[in-house]
Amino acid sequence: MLVLPPLSLYIHYPWCVKKCPYCDFNSHEGNNRDGYITALLNDLDQELSYVQNRAIHSIFIGGGTPSLMSEKDLSKLFEGLRLRLNFDDDIEITLETNPGTFEIEKFKAFKQIGINRLSIGVQSFNDQNLKTLGRIHSAHEALHACIQAGKIFDNFNIDLMYGLQAQTTDECLSDLQQALDLNPTHISFYQLTIEPNTLFAKFPPVLPKEDELFSMGEAGVNLLEQHGFSRYEVSAFGKIPSKHNINYWEFGDYIGIGAGAHGKITLAQEQKIIRTLKSKAPKDYIENCKKTTEAIENITFEFMLNALRLKKGFDFDLFESHTGQSIKTIEAYLAKAQALDLLIMKGKRVRPSAKGYNFLNDLQAIFL
Numbered sequence: 001m002l003v004l005p006p007l008s009l010y011i012h013y014p015w016c017v018k019k020c021p022y023c024d025f026n027s028h029e030g031n032n033r034d035g036y037i038t039a040l041l042n043d044l045d046q047e048l049s050y051v052q053n054r055a056i057h058s059i060f061i062g063g064g065t066p067s068l069m070s071e072k073d074l075s076k077l078f079e080g081l082r083l084r085l086n087f088d089d090d091i092e093i094t095l096e097t098n099p100g101t102f103e104i105e106k107f108k109a110f111k112q113i114g115i116n117r118l119s120i121g122v123q124s125f126n127d128q129n130l131k132t133l134g135r136i137h138s139a140h141e142a143l144h145a146c147i148q149a150g151k152i153f154d155n156f157n158i159d160l161m162y163g164l165q166a167q168t169t170d171e172c173l174s175d176l177q178q179a180l181d182l183n184p185t186h187i188s189f190y191q192l193t194i195e196p197n198t199l200f201a202k203f204p205p206v207l208p209k210e211d212e213l214f215s216m217g218e219a220g221v222n223l224l225e226q227h228g229f230s231r232y233e234v235s236a237f238g239k240i241p242s243k244h245n246i247n248y249w250e251f252g253d254y255i256g257i258g259a260g261a262h263g264k265i266t267l268a269q270e271q272k273i274i275r276t277l278k279s280k281a282p283k284d285y286i287e288n289c290k291k292t293t294e295a296i297e298n299i300t301f302e303f304m305l306n307a308l309r310l311k312k313g314f315d316f317d318l319f320e321s322h323t324g325q326s327i328k329t330i331e332a333y334l335a336k337a338q339a340l341d342l343l344i345m346k347g348k349r350v351r352p353s354a355k356g357y358n359f360l361n362d363l364q365a366i367f368l
Contacts, residue, residue: 002324004268005252006057008244009085011040011077012258013066014282017100021134021199022192026260026280027064037073039286041080043257043278046291048084050255050265055086057252058244059093061115067097071109078114092243094119094157099145100137107152117242118149118156119188125178126171129164132205133192146182155240157186162220163213164192165205172216173223180227186242189220190235214358234309234360249306250314251322259285264296271324273299299323300330304367308360313344313351330367337366 013036016027059081069077094117095110107118122142124130130139137145149156158179162172179187191213194200208216221231229237236245247254256263256276263276273296279285296302303323307314316327334350337343342356342363356363 001321002266002268002271002273003321004052004054004266005250005322006247007051007054008058008060008247008252008254009056009081010254010256010258010261010263011059011061011066012256012261012278013061013063013069014259015068016063016065017068017098018134018136019199021203022195024195024198025062025064028282030282032283033073035286036282037076037080039289040077040257041084043285043289044081044084044255046289047255047257047263047276050253050263051085052268054253055088056091057088057247058091058242060244061093061095063096065098065101066095067101067107071106071113074110074115075113092117092155094242094244096121097145097149098135098137099142100135102141102145102148104148104152107149111152116153116155118153119159120145120149120156121159122146122179123159123161124164125175129167129171132165133161134199143178143182146179146184150183155185157188157242158182158184159188159190161190161192162216163208165207167208167216169212169216169219172220176220176223180223180229185240186236186238187224187229188235189224189237191217230311232311234357246310249310250318251303251306266322272296273302298368300325301364301367305364308352308356308364311351311357313349315350316348319350333367337363340366342366 012026014026014028015033016029019027019029093115095115096119098121123133123135125139125142127139130137146158160175160179194204224237225231228239231237232241233245233249236242253266254264259278259282260280261278265276266273274293275296277292279290300323303319319327334343334345338345341353342359344351344353352363
């Protein structure tokens with residue numbers, strides 16, 4: 001039987017100063033943001049039935065570049081959220097920021113409004129790499145933003161990419177060491193991938209070879225773990241793991257509001273799980289937010305697609321309560337994955353092996 005899992009809220013802010021050539025998120029250049037906060041709250045009003053008497057576990061404001069939001073707009077947004085929702089006492093509230101839009105006084109105000117965690121999109125501390133990636137900030141600005149963030153927030157993440165054009169392992173580790181020296185509580189360390197419908201897909205950079213990428217990634221993971229950053233998910237390393245991230249990977253629920261925002265909701269009474277999607281174009285969203293919903297058909301695969309990204313894996317109870325299915329329905333698939341040395345089972349806990357983590361797509365595909 002399906003049981004209601006924890007509930008998070010994702011808020012999408014779609015504007016950027018400049019669209020990065022690798023980015024496939026719903027982000028747009030421009031300044032016509034009038035009416036967006038009102039549209040967000042109207043959107044949330046349509047979603048309130050999905051709350052089902054739950055408090056909000058975490059909030060993530062992503063984009064785009066939500067740090068472009070004014071103090072006035074963020075304050076209006078949170079006044080509206082608090083009128084409509086109950087927040088957990090220890091709620092995690094994250095806002096994404098670009099070092100090129102970091103303003104000290106503004107971020108002090110953001111903390112007073114309710115933001116208690118920053119995610120800083122550094123990507124690299126190397127000016128040449130930043131230029132190649134089309135970022136609007138310099139290495140100096142990235143360094144300054146992280147130093148100031150550490151003075152204002154007790155909890156902040158640094159995003160770093162590896163596998164960049166002409167990047168060496170030494171350069172990759174230099175980026176990581178610079179990040180470690182800034183004492184963040186969390187580092188997202190992930191490989192640059194070329195996504196469809198991006199500028200890089202049309203004009204692809206020359207990236208390191210597969211064996212170089214593997215060595216670079218392994219060296220980075222080792223350095224992070226040596227400094228006390230626990231790898232709890234494929235690309236997430238935390239002294240303080242992100243509650244919002246974990247809720248995604250444990251197949252928790254989340255309401256998605258904003259242009260192009262996705263949501264995933266458990267309907268316990270109907271014993272089904274649905275996904276929601278909002279209008280993508282900001283203008284259309286502001287004028288007439290449309291929502292599409294669809295039932296998730298292959299719940300087992302969707303669960304595995306998420307939960308197997310966690311280093312600790314999952315237990316039988318989590319699978320059964322979050323999918324409404326008996327663990328017996330996947331016994332044959334678990335046995336196959338175990339026989340291929342992709343999975344480790346101990347008691348009622350299932351987790352990827354070291355080989356399974358390195359070949360995660362192959363492991364997940366067993367359950368498709």
